[in-house]
Amino acid sequence: MRLFDTHAHYDDPAFDADRAALLEALPGRGVAHVVNMGCDPASSRTAIGLAETYPWIHAAVGLHPENAGQFSDAVLAEIRELARHPRVLAIGEIGLDYHYPTPEREIQRAAFRAQLALARETGLPACVHSRDAHAETLAIISEFPEVRGVVHCYTGAREMAKELTDLGWYIGFTGIVSFKNSKKARLVAESLPCDRILIETDCPYLAPEPLRGRRCDSSMLPYTAAAVAAVRGMETQALIEQTYQNACRFYGLDPD
Numbered sequence: 001m002r003l004f005d006t007h008a009h010y011d012d013p014a015f016d017a018d019r020a021a022l023l024e025a026l027p028g029r030g031v032a033h034v035v036n037m038g039c040d041p042a043s044s045r046t047a048i049g050l051a052e053t054y055p056w057i058h059a060a061v062g063l064h065p066e067n068a069g070q071f072s073d074a075v076l077a078e079i080r081e082l083a084r085h086p087r088v089l090a091i092g093e094i095g096l097d098y099h100y101p102t103p104e105r106e107i108q109r110a111a112f113r114a115q116l117a118l119a120r121e122t123g124l125p126a127c128v129h130s131r132d133a134h135a136e137t138l139a140i141i142s143e144f145p146e147v148r149g150v151v152h153c154y155t156g157a158r159e160m161a162k163e164l165t166d167l168g169w170y171i172g173f174t175g176i177v178s179f180k181n182s183k184k185a186r187l188v189a190e191s192l193p194c195d196r197i198l199i200e201t202d203c204p205y206l207a208p209e210p211l212r213g214r215r216c217d218s219s220m221l222p223y224t225a226a227a228v229a230a231v232r233g234m235e236t237q238a239l240i241e242q243t244y245q246n247a248c249r250f251y252g253l254d255p256d
Ligand SMILES: [Zn+2]
Pocket: 007, 008, 009, 037, 093, 202
């Protein structure tokens, strides 16, 4: 079994007590690769530090929409500089989050556009967060036809997922796809071309059933894989291997 956790936050304080022991144990639990997101310049630097310490961890660098209030030319320049590091595989986590009134939507859109332009400039894929902003996320993504990316923790409609995969984008599923009330996510998982599906933890949050509510880590990915495999009528092992191949293609890693 080779698991690829395409989206994680091991820099989160939830891992402070046992981070090193947990990360060192991952390969023994079938986890071959993890991409740790950056949510601002500081956490992007932490992600790179983790990637320098553990060969199975890789980094993404970016400014999360929740932190878009920090957006400035200086912050963008810092992320651009960090993106040059050889262990950085993507620009992320970027996107739009309209769940709360702040940061203002205008600055979120500016930060998102600037970082999609950075993805275009660097040739790196984009890891996109979209919450209560699906139509606008798709509209802005469409302005950057040269950029490949994933909409992670996908909770949108099937129609939009199809538009994204038609653009060459990927769809990421967290433990949410295993939750009882997540029929919509399962309908999307059922409908996608098999080469566009990624699985992820978004840990420390969103542990899949039957572990829901616990602190999540990459070793729990088989439960998420099982939920996706079930709706597609596949064996879990086959889904795990398919998504491993997809993630290697997406992040530009050699699958062997
Ligand atoms: Zn995330």
